Amino acid sequence: MAKKSYTLIVVPDHESPVKRYRVQKSLFLQVGGGLLLLAGLALGATLHYFQVARDAAENRILREENLTLRGQLKSVRERIEHIGSTLDRVERFDQKLRAITLLSDPQRNLAMGPVEQEPGVGSPAAETQFTELASMESPKALSGKLDRLSAEATRQEQSLHELQAYFQDQKSLLASTPSLWPTRGWVTSDFGSRLDPYTADRVMHAGMDIAAPHGKDVFAPSDGTVVFAGLEGGYGNVIVIDHGYGIKTRYGHLAKILVKAGDRVKRGGLIAAVGNTGRSTGPHLHYEVRVNGIPQNPRKFILEE
Structure with missing residues (x-):
């Protein structure tokens, strides 16, 4: 069977002869298929280019x-760290407030200070927890930590509500608690056992010694009534204030006494001046806090830093 073919006639201009070209049908098919293949490749390349361009934009x-x-x-981590440190300060202040209320020790008429935990007991410090939180990168981990932070904030809120309710019922007790420094200076001898500066024997020091310039003001740390103002042996000039609830404070070695027995004093009221009277090695204030006659560490009551 003869192969099918096509005749291609080319008619030039003017008087040139007509040219005839015979082309096999199979060649037409091959050329057409090649063109279709090229068109398909071009289309595929174009689509791939637009896909790549879209992916690059995305x-x-x-x-x-x-x-x-x-x-x-980063901003969230910084805010969490800030909230964590704030809650840590609130926690410390909460503990200090409870140290001067019945809430920290229901078996006593007045709490002497926060209960110290045994080593290794209790939850990690809030600062450590929130430092760990601030370093977390995983959103899932952050979410879990935030849940615990929220729970801690709720607990603190409940605790502070308890304190608020308690303080509303115990205003007079709070006003009578010696929570201020009686004078500002340097604590040269704390509460507890120490070597006597005169005999070098180890004895119990029933208060704290605060070194300060001669004549520096001494203030009442809370409301109360002066029950003694005068000379008292080795303590020199002394003031004793009864704050109620079994609490009394004593101020020794005073240069000047500005109140007398029977006077009512208010928290922060001026009562005396620092001196060097009695058995003293230099100008300072000897300050005691006694509850039902028993000496207590004055630091347990002081809320000021």
């Missing part, structure tokens, strides 16, 4: 969103 958007999220995450 990747750029994702990078920008990622940078934004990183910035937001």
